[in-house]
Amino acid sequence: MSPRPTPPDVDRVAAGIAAVAARRARAAVKNAVATRERTALDVAETGWAEPESAEASLRVRELLGSIPSLGPTRTARILDELSISDKKRVGGLGVRQRVVLRDYLQARAGGRPARLTVLAGPTAVGKGTVSTYIRENYPDVSLSVSATTRKPRPGEVDGVHYYFVSDAEFDRMIAENEMLEWAIVHNSYRYGTPRGPIDAALAEGKRVLLEIDLQGARSVRAVMPEALLVFLLPPTWAELVRRLTGRGTEDAAEQQRRLETARVELAAQDEFDAKVVNTEVSEAAREVVELMAVPGA
Numbered sequence: 594m595s596p597r598p599t600p601p602d603v604d605r606v607a608a609g610i611a612a613v614a615a616r617r618a619r620a621a622v623k624n625a626v627a628t629r630e631r632t633a634l635d636v637a638e639t640g641w642a643e644p645e646s647a648e649a650s651l652r653v654r655e656l657l658g659s660i661p662s663l664g665p666t667r668t669a670r671i672l673d674e675l676s677i678s679d680k681k682r683v684g685g686l687g688v689r690q691r692v693v694l695r696d697y698l699q700a701r702a703g704g705r706p707a708r709l710t711v712l713a714g715p716t717a718v719g720k721g722t723v724s725t726y727i728r729e730n731y732p733d734v735s736l737s738v739s740a741t742t743r744k745p746r747p748g749e750v751d752g753v754h755y756y757f758v759s760d761a762e763f764d765r766m767i768a769e770n771e772m773l774e775w776a777i778v779h780n781s782y783r784y785g786t787p788r789g790p791i792d793a794a795l796a797e798g799k800r801v802l803l804e805i806d807l808q809g810a811r812s813v814r815a816v817m818p819e820a821l822l823v824f825l826l827p828p829t830w831a832e833l834v835r836r837l838t839g840r841g842t843e844d845a846a847e848q849q850r851r852l853e854t855a856r857v858e859l860a861a862q863d864e865f866d867a868k869v870v871n872t873e874v875s876e877a878a879r880e881v882v883e884l885m886a887v888p889g890a
């Protein structure tokens with residue numbers, strides 16, 4: 594049996610494994626160039642420059658067991674909470690397991706866990722539908738309510754689906770630094786994420802979900818690199834078109850514009866940490882919430 598690392602080593606190993614886990618969760622969905630950039634970024638962020646191979650062969654049980662104050666019983670309970678098998682090696686973790694392990698280790702190390710999750714994806718893939726399902730069925734997840742300059746659709750409620758604001762009010766929110774991010778979406782209206790409610794929810798330890806477009810996701814990554822970026826995919830392109838036309842909320846010209854944007858957005862899916870296919874709403878929602886989970890933190 595290998596000797597237990599001394600406490601300073603444990604911190605380093607934990608930080609390193611967190612970095613490796615985060616990097617692998619992202620690397621699983623990245624192209625080669627982006628992976629190299631992200632890897633370099635992780636090394637820069639954490640100071641961890643060792644190759645992954647040594648840690649990859651470590652059992653997760655051994656990693657957790659090497660942390661002072663985590664005896665075998667607590668280690669077993671944590672593995673159970675994280676839904677990671679007793680025999681699992683770090684290198685054999687799935688995407689969701691890597692994310693929850695990263696969050697757990699970051700939380701223990703006193704870092705900020707990835708409580709902020711961005712859900713993005715092409716028009717009509719079902720982001721709003723999945724987010725609504727999460728709001729109604731997972732009350733412990735806080736949904737950010739965006740501000741927009743577009744007019745409400747039938748059934749949309751101010752303060753629930755969006756804050757419907759004038760151009761002047763949107764200008765004011767930008768000028769007073771009230772937006773975490775904002776963008777002109779589909780070349781038409783402005784949409785933005787009010788910063789205050791998110792800061793408040795995160796300060797209370799809540800998990801926060803942002804349903805925003807690709808530009809917004811990139812902006813959030815720039816200012817909050819610890820955020821988890823999830824890309825929602827349609828089962829097929831034909832189904833995406835069917836959902837957009839079936840929703841019937843845009844005229845033919847606007848549908849065409851949105852489908853052009855959708856092709857660009859789909860091409861960017863590999864920038865995201867995880868992908869979820871929205872075939873069935875409840876299942877897609879469950880997958881998103883599982884990716885957000887921060888057990889024990």
Ligand SMILES: Nc1ncnc2c1ncn2[C@@H]1O[C@H](COP(=O)(O)OP(=O)(O)OP(=O)(O)O)[C@@H](O)[C@H]1O
Pocket residue numbers: 714715716717718719720721722723836837839840871872873874
């Ligand atoms: N899993 C699903 N199966 C079948 N239909 C779905 C599914 N998810 C969403 N839809 C339908 O697809 C349409 C588009 O969904 P929704 O408005 O939630 O998309 P969106 O991604 O928020 O779009 P946008 O970005 O344009 O606002 C709606 O009519 C919705 O009922």
Ligand SMILES: Nc1nc2c(ncn2[C@@H]2O[C@H](COP(=O)(O)O)[C@@H](O)[C@H]2O)c(=O)[nH]1
Pocket residue numbers: 714715716720739740743774775776778784785786804805806807808809810
């Ligand atoms: N960058 C941001 N994009 C946002 C935000 N809120 C919503 N959105 C995106 O806008 C489009 C269009 O939405 P719709 O309700 O008019 O169909 C969609 O892709 C949303 O994800 C935001 O705060 N920032």
